[in-house]
Amino acid sequence: MLPTTSPPTALQHADDWRVCVAPMMDWTDRHCRYFHRLLSPRARLYTEMVTSAALVRGQQLRLLEHSQQEHPLALQLGGSDPSELAQAARFGADAGYDEINLNVGCPSDRVQSGRFGACLMYEPALVADCVKAMRDAVGVPVTVKCRIGVDDQDDYAGLQRFTELMLEAGVEVLVVHARKAWLKGLSPKENREIPPLDYERVYRLKREFPRLVVVINGGITTVAEVQAHLAQLDGVMLGRAAYHDPYLLAQVEAALHGEPLPLRDDVLRHMQPYVEAELARGTALKHISRHLLGLYQGEPGARAFRRTISEGAHLPGAGWGLLEQALTQLSTTA
Structure with missing residues (x-):
């Protein structure tokens, strides 16, 4: 009998998440992603959030359109129904996406009214059910993007318990926006700026869960900051800084891989x-x-x-x- 081997884990391929470009509504469409790929051949790119309902109930499969040049490419889904998310994940995997990411971080009212995004941090068991259903449906990695907390749920213990449940559900990659979210009283823009950053909480998460690939997001704007975070974590996710100054992606690529900057x-x-x-x-x-x-x-x-x-x-x-x-x-x- 031939010896059996375990499939490679995300931790064995942690470099795949070393530099990522965040999913940004109204911004990271397929044209944006094609442009970003020219600037950074290795960065992992993410779609705008697509709701599972749009794919499953609305049959809007056109939302999955992308070019082969965009890979490695992740589809970010929003939703909270395990079976619906599983079907949406299958659509994404069949369309060729390299990863399916679940949004547990967006604080907008519209997202909350659909019972997904950051409000799901109050329901970690449901998130775990969603992740398990998605993992059972597809062969590509299923990942989660979350906040460090929401509202008054703002301590390490809450994030720790959330992470434990994600690991039990099979998550191997967790993207953490290092700010909590206020679900009432702050706009999405204010939620990206007003709650203070707590990078140390994310570092601690990595120390306590070493087999988890941890990617940090939030307030990262320079090559030096990227390098500093990579000394502690597996990956960095750049957001608006990379959109407003996209040449930053080329500068990061050059710094990490010793390659000349493109003109x-x-x-x-x-x-x-x-x-x-x-x-x-x-x-x-x-x-x-x-x-x-x-x-x-x-x-x-x-x-x-x-x-x-x-x-x-x-x-x-x-x-x-x-x-x-x-x-x-x-x-x-x-």
């Missing part, structure tokens, strides 16, 4: 075939170009670059020529 102009020009193919499909330029506005953040001419695109991308017939014009603005300013 911003080269990254933009590598978008041309994609842009032209999408225009031929009927996609309006504005849906793609809005993600490119921060590429020259902090560089001479960046404002003129952004203005040229913002003022022209919505006009009928706008195409690649507008981005060439924006590049000209940079060289003129420089």
Whole structure:
């Protein structure tokens, strides 16, 4: 009889989560992800949150559309019905996603009214049931993105118990936004800024659960901060900093892997075939170009670059020529 071997665990492939780009509603669509992949060949990219109801009851499978160039790529789901999430996870796995991530961190009223997002931290047993159902349905990793706490549930013991239940359900990767969420009284934007960051709580989680791949999220804006967190944890998830200044992704990639930085102009020009193919499909330029506005953040001419695109991308017939014009603005300013 041949010897049996256990399948590889996420911990054995922890480098797969070393740098991630957070799921961001209205931002990390397929055009954004294609652009981010050009800047960072290795980063793990995440979709915007897709509700399980939209996929299962609404049959909106178009929401799963993506290009092969985006991998490694995770689908983030929102929901709280185990059987519905299991079916949605199957749709995602069948569509080719490398990971299914459950949102247990979003604090918006709309999400709460659907009984998913951060409010589920009050129901860790239900989250565990959801995770188990999803894991039973798919062969790709099922992961969870959560907060360190919610409302007055703001102590390490609560996060510890939540994590224990996730491990029992089979979670091997936990993404932790290092702020608690206030479910009442703060907007989603305020929940990203007002509750204080507590990185040490996440570090402690890793020390106490060493077999868990722990990825930290929240307030990380520089290469040095990424490196400091990686000295303590398995991975870092960048959010709005990577969206507003996407070249940060290239800088992180270069710092971690010792590779030369790509030129911003080269990254933009590598978008041309994609842009032209999408225009031929009927996609309006504005849906793609809005993600490119921060590429020259902090560089001479960046404002003129952004203005040229913002003022022209919505006009009928706008195409690649507008981005060439924006590049000209940079060289003129420089």
